[in-house]
Amino acid sequence: MPPWWAQSGTATRLSAAAAVALVAPAAVAGESAVARLLEAVEAHGPATEGMTAEALGRACGTDLLCAARLIVAGGDGRTRLERRAHPDTDTIRWVTTRASLGSHAQAEDGQKLVVLERFGRKVEWELRAALTGQEGGKGLVLDLRTNHGGDFGRMLRVAGLFTGTVPDALYLIDGSGRRPVAIPNTGAPLAAGALTVLVGSETASSGEILAALLRRYAGAELAGQRTLGKDYLLRIVAIDQDWRLLLPAERVEVPGETLAGGLLPDRPLPAGGSTP
Known part of the structure; x- marks a missing residue:
């Protein structure tokens, strides 16, 4: 009924x-x-x-x-109402300067481990700075297990750091058709060696789209657990000063990848291990 x-x-x-x-x-x-x-x-x-x-x-x-x-x-x-925050100046300053990387370190085997938690305003600069001197190294482990998504455009630019420019890299699909979207030019791609991307059940939205793009176009190996499976963008509509409506918009399709239901990794992590 x-x-x-x-x-x-x-x-x-x-x-x-x-x-x-x-x-x-x-x-x-x-x-x-x-x-x-x-x-x-x-x-x-x-x-x-x-x-x-x-x-x-x-x-x-x-x-x-x-x-x-x-x-x-x-x-x-999928449609939801969200209360709009009214932050003070200290909160605004914290949000605009908050780091995108949770941590980064060099493992004993020579691999670099970088935890990418969010797509902040300076995410490109942070990644380039973290990987300076990594050229010719033994590889990079990019941890997206706590990445819940975020700005779609910034995510594409992060992908471009590893893939270079890729025309028609993914498609946005709605009632009007199927629109191709390119990974943009973000300068010389990072040469960090073999790329492993860690994913899990909290990897969502732009985070899992990034993982799919890196596997498809940068040859990354995905390790961990199935991702959340949010394969669509949200349209944000202001209701009033306190509320906004989030509506499901275009569905995202990465050729050769399946986002709906969650992105499947290539292998699990070792038993009891948090990294490869």
Whole structure:
């Protein structure tokens, strides 16, 4: 049985024109935020299957946050509301300067171990600095087991540090078709020797896409456990000053790799070992 807000006599989906008439003027959000929300709802229909303008209007009137909550409730579990943080200046300074690398060290066998926790603003510089002098070394172990994803563009630039420019490296797929995306030119690729990438159940989103790209185009070996399996991007839509709606957007496809259900490594880690 469809959810209660979808049990209506009309089968009309929430069109842009009807929705603007429904929620404007919004009590909390500005007109531009309302338009962004409604465009996103219409663009990502599967997230709100069965919801109608009439039912949503009866339930929420002009309350945009209420409408967003119903969109989440009627979704497939991927759509979510997120409270927006209002950090002080100290927090802003910490976020903008926070390191992307958790640690990096030289192992006894000559391999370099680098823990890449996030895709921060200076991630390219940090990786180049960490691997200076590694040319001709015995290889690099890139640990992505605590990488939960992040900025898609920065992730592509990190991939480019190891692969160089790769046209049509991956594809973004939505209702309008299949769009190729290149790994960009980030300067001379790093020559760090054999590349091993550690992955696990917490490796997610951009983190697991990076692992797939490095295996496909840099010859990396993946070691560890199956990744989370988040093979899509999120569209962020502002609701008001305190809330934003995260909608599933394009699905990501890396040729020769399977992200849905989790990326499978080439081998597990040794029993009781945290590194190869």
